[in-house]
Every structure is written in C-alpha cells, then in structure tokens.
Amino acid sequence: MKPLREQLAFYRSYHRSSGCKATHFFGVPLVTFAILVALGWLSFPPGGRFTGAMVFVLGTLIYYFRLDPLLATLMTLIMIPVLWAADWASRLPFPGTLWVFLGSLAAGVGFQAWGHILEGKRPALVDNFFQAVFTSPLFLLIEGLESLGWKPGRRSA
Secondary structure: OHHHHHHHHHHOOOOHHHHHHHHHHHHHHHHHHHHHHHHHHHHOOOEEEEOOHHHHHHHHHHHHHHOOOOHHHHHHHHHHHHHHHHHHHHHHHOOOOOOOOHHHHHHHHHHHHHHHHHHOOHHHOOOOOHHHHHHHHHHHHHHHHHHHHOOOOHHHO
16 A cells, blocks of 8 residues: 555646646545445345445545544545435435436536646546545545645645
8 A cells, every 4th residue: 555645646746736626626526425326226235224335435434544544534524424415315216316326426527527627637547546536535635624724735745
C-alpha cells in the first residue's frame, strides 16, 4: 500500500485547476452515492438489512484508517449519512431506484468530465483506477478542510 502522501500527489497532479476541483466536489459524491445505491441492491441474506454497500463502505473505511486515522474518522462521519441515503434509495421500487442510480451516476460523471475538460487533462482513473477511485474522496476532504483553514494535507501530503 502506497503512503497517503504519495497517493495524494498522484491524484493532485490530475486536479490542479480550481474549476476541475470544483466540479469534483459535486461529481465524486454523486458517483459514490450511485455506486452505493447499486451495491445496496445486494442484500444478505436476500431481502435482509446487510448490503453490499455496507461491506464496501466498511472495507473502504478500514483502508482509510490504515492511511490516516484522523481523516478516516472525518470520512466516517461523512459516509454514514451518505450510506443511509443510498440504502433508502436502493429500497425504492426498482424503476425509481434505477432512475436514482442512473441520474446520480450520469450527473456525477458529467461533472467530473467537465472538470477534466477545464483542466485539459484526462482523468486519473485512466492511469490508476483503484488509486483514483479510493483517493478522490480523501483528496476532496483535505481540499475542503484546507479551504476552511485547517491544513491536514501538510501532515499527510
């Protein structure tokens, strides 16, 4: 596992302009939400309350805690309501939940594509899918905290 500093440097190199970063503040949460809605369709046991989305979030948070416990704690506080909302959406009648999934995914990808047009650089996930997918939420958390005056990236990145 690469250190957080190295992962953030990779991701940051694809997201330098403020326009690209701004579009990702909308796009990344929407894509994350869409993924969690789809994973919410997988329940254990079938029809039960334990879902693929819960497994995914738990695994991702464990990974984040291995990288940086403080940032992972903050990300946990963000992911709980997102997971709850995605779980609710995944239990809608299928036509409705499918539209929520497709709409969130299309909007999220659209925002991020626009950001990369503004940036003039292809998305990071083209070069390293895993790193881009799992680093992007932490990158945005750090960017958001730094915009508020806290400098967690100085310690980790």
